Amino acid sequence: MSERRGGGGRRTVVRLEGVALCYRLAKQRHVSIKEFAIHWMKRALIYEKLWALRGVDLHVLAGERLGIIGRNGAGKSSLLKVVSGVLKPTEGRVETRGHLAPILELGTGFDYELTGLENIYLNALLLGRTRREIDERVADVVAFSELGDFIHSPIRNYSSGMIARLGFSIATAWVPDVLILDEVLAVGDAHFIAKSRQRLAELRAAGTALLLVSHDLDSVRETCDRCVWIDGGRVAAEGPTDEVVERYRAATAAEDAPPAAAAGR
Amino acid sequence: MSLNAVLRYRDLVLYLVLRDLKVRYRRSSIGFAWTMLQPLLSMLVLSLVFAHIFRFEIDNYAVYALAGLLFWNFFSQSIVTSMNSLRANAGLLTKLPVPKVVFPLSTVLAGLINLMLAMVPLFVILIVTGHPLRPSLLFLPVAIFVATLFTFGAGLLLAPLAAFFSDIVELVGVLLTLAMYMTPVFYPMDIIPESLRWAVRFNPLRSILEVFRDPIYYGKVPPVTHLAVAVGISLVAVAIGAFAFRRSSDRIAFYV
Numbered sequence: 093m094s095e096r097r098g099g100g101g102r103r104t105v106v107r108l109e110g111v112a113l114c115y116r117l118a119k120q121r122h123v124s125i126k127e128f129a130i131h132w133m134k135r136a137l138i139y140e141k142l143w144a145l146r147g148v149d150l151h152v153l154a155g156e157r158l159g160i161i162g163r164n165g166a167g168k169s170s171l172l173k174v175v176s177g178v179l180k181p182t183e184g185r186v187e188t189r190g191h192l193a194p195i196l197e198l199g200t201g202f203d204y205e206l207t208g209l210e211n212i213y214l215n216a217l218l219l220g221r222t223r224r225e226i227d228e229r230v231a232d233v234v235a236f237s238e239l240g241d242f243i244h245s246p247i248r249n250y251s252s253g254m255i256a257r258l259g260f261s262i263a264t265a266w267v268p269d270v271l272i273l274d275e276v277l278a279v280g281d282a283h284f285i286a287k288s289r290q291r292l293a294e295l296r297a298a299g300t301a302l303l304l305v306s307h308d309l310d311s312v313r314e315t316c317d318r319c320v321w322i323d324g325g326r327v328a329a330e331g332p333t334d335e336v337v338e339r340y341r342a343a344t345a346a347e348d349a350p351p352a353a354a355a356g357r
Numbered sequence: 358m359s360l361n362a363v364l365r366y367r368d369l370v371l372y373l374v375l376r377d378l379k380v381r382y383r384r385s386s387i388g389f390a391w392t393m394l395q396p397l398l399s400m401l402v403l404s405l406v407f408a409h410i411f412r413f414e415i416d417n418y419a420v421y422a423l424a425g426l427l428f429w430n431f432f433s434q435s436i437v438t439s440m441n442s443l444r445a446n447a448g449l450l451t452k453l454p455v456p457k458v459v460f461p462l463s464t465v466l467a468g469l470i471n472l473m474l475a476m477v478p479l480f481v482i483l484i485v486t487g488h489p490l491r492p493s494l495l496f497l498p499v500a501i502f503v504a505t506l507f508t509f510g511a512g513l514l515l516a517p518l519a520a521f522f523s524d525i526v527e528l529v530g531v532l533l534t535l536a537m538y539m540t541p542v543f544y545p546m547d548i549i550p551e552s553l554r555w556a557v558r559f560n561p562l563r564s565i566l567e568v569f570r571d572p573i574y575y576g577k578v579p580p581v582t583h584l585a586v587a588v589g590i591s592l593v594a595v596a597i598g599a600f601a602f603r604r605s606s607d608r609i610a611f612y613v
Binding site: 125 | 366369371372427448449451452453454455522524525528611
């Protein structure tokens with residue numbers, strides 16, 4: 093991947109070129125061998141394809157904070173899955189540089205029967221940390237999460253806000269090159285949101301790129317320098333956050349006509 | 358599925374192995390003892406049926422059968438758990454960029470630890486039945502390594518298939534029964550009619566099993582030719598398994 097491009101010669105940490113992602117519809121999965129054999133012979137008939145992403149180009153520089161907005165089902169989460177390497181694109185190229193810390197869903201990589209402390213280990217191991225690295229940071233994670241004595245009780249007793257706090261504390265305990273958040277901060281309380289903003293600013297200073305999916309347009313505005321609006325699996329608009337958010341607002345308002353202020357849903 | 362990625366995630370593999378063992382033993386009240394007891398009880402049943410009712414002409418049948426069973430349990434259980442490992446961890450591998458090979462790898466390693474535990478009663482039986490303890494037993498780690506390689510290879514080949522088609526798990530269950538009867542796990546080679554013996558002789562599982570059983574039962578290091586064949590088979594199995602897993606690894610997250 094090239095080192096060039098962008099202000100101050102910052103390097104590219106995420107590059108997508110012509111990315112398309114195709115899901116085969118649910119009835120195609122979990123097929124039995126018999127079904128498969130039948131379908132295989134008349135393959136063309138049964139592969140009903142759903143293109144979640146089409147022709148997406150994207151560059152993200154170190155330290156950049158990119159907001160990703162769009163309606164439900166527009167392809168935002170698929171985009172994050174492709175960037176984080178969970179799904180391989182059907183077409184196009186994805187290159188990322190350095191360590192990724194994705195939180196694609198609240199509570200991913202947690203075992204609800206284990207305590208918060210045990211989950212710090214499990215989750216960080218799943219993010220590719222070694223036990224030794226975790227030993228060094230576990231106290232910081234506990235402190236940042238502000239879970240107090242709850243850290244010793246199974247997380248099935250946690251509220252969703254507490255789980256979000258723990259997940260965020262783990263993913264940001266090390267400085268990742270790319271931090272990927274899918275709507276996971278929305279459940280936090282005001283205090284923790286302020287605190288996580290603070291941490292995001294620190295990470296940015298250290299060079300972490302942030303990819304943030306959110307329906308909370310004001311929070312995208314406050315957090316992100318640049319924004320991508322995804323519609324129908326394609327990039328509908330890209331540019332400075334204020335501009336893109338305005339265009340997106342205008343478009344949704346026009347579509348939802350009479351009851352106007354259905355902000356961004 | 359690069360080797361580097363697996364090395365990076367080595368502590369995760371260790372964690373998954375320990376979790377596998379804990380889950381396996383938490384549910385039973387006598388815990389780890391069960392791993393040792395189960396093959397012993399199977400051996401008693403086999404001894405009763407084959408040494409006393411069908412009267413196999415084989416000295417110290419208990420040791421012969423137990424050694425066979427230990428290998429077979431390790432192989433078949435590891436295959437089945439490998440096949441289930443991707444679906445069982447679907448929630449993780451569709452949300453996190455974890456190298457998928459850690460799941461079948463950790464199940465085979467957990468099976469290996471179970472095999473080690475099950476070796477304890479084998480040694481007790483060796484001593485109790487007065488079976489000669491020869492230096493050839495020192496060869497066992499090599500034999501176990503060969504068996505593990507072969508099993509891991511087979512698991513790598515079958516795990517993605519099981520993720521794509523859930524029927525494969527049932528099918529392989531039946532095939533494993535067939536394979537067990539085609540492998541001299543609990544019977545001696547010479548009871549097989551001459552005309553059918555080739556089917557058993559060319560069974561790759563037999564080569565792996567004999568490399569494992571020779572040092573225990575016959576008290577000898579396997580002949581170099583046998584060992585070379587078994588090592589060759591294991592390497593081929595791992596190569597095919599790694600190739601198949603690598604080819605299909607990108608599609609797994611779409612199917613589990």
